[in-house]
Amino acid sequence: EAGVAQSPRYKIIEKRQSVAFWCNPISGHATLYWYQQILGQGPKLLIQFQNNGVVDDSQLPKDRFSAERLKGVDSTLKIQPAKLEDSAVYLCASSLGPEGPLRYEQYFGPGTRLTVT
Amino acid sequence: DAKTTQPTSMDCAEGRAANLPCNHSTISGNEYVYWYRQIHSQGPQYIIHGLKNNETNEMASLIITEDRKSSTLILPHATLRDTAVYYCIVRAPGMTTDSWGKLQFGAGTQVVVTP
16 A cells, blocks of 8 residues: 655755645545644644545644645645745645544655755 | 653663653543654654553554553564654544544654664
8 A cells, every 4th residue: 555645855945935745645545634843843733634625724824834635635735935944844644534444543654854044 | 732741762672672651641531542653754653542441453562551641652572673753642532623633742752772
């Protein structure tokens, strides 16, 4: 079974530039999550999708971050404009959703390491 | 606010059992205990979860105290590949308007397995 795919793996940009990350969840997984992980800390949830609808974006800095999940499959996370403090690893995860037998287990991708200079 | 307390780091000798403690004194009756681990430069990986009974799978065992205020993750025979940050998380099951199944990670325990 293919895992969660993310691209790019690494990105370096200057502050005030824009950047986008892409995530392809495991086939059939209804729930998709984006996390931000700052060095030395645990991942922090930014946004959660159930199919193509947002169910939790309370921690997403909406003035600069946006995310979408068109057609309930792939998702993109965008930062515009980037700040120095956005330097972090951005992790995508997916899970079966409320109906699956392993609905509580989240599968994570390898992450995208963003450096803002 | 963090719902769990874990030691910052611990060492373990290869081949020995690693016992990772976690305190969750404010756990609610319907909250499960989850363990994930994160190997360097990888995303977190699910290990095990439980409600009140002890659980075992191919990766580890989870021992939850009778009052459910603490738990221990046991790696029975630690290998060098078990070096990782281990996260203990409490979470209500399923999707509710309060939780929507989200995981709240703390800083975790850095476990280093040495030869």
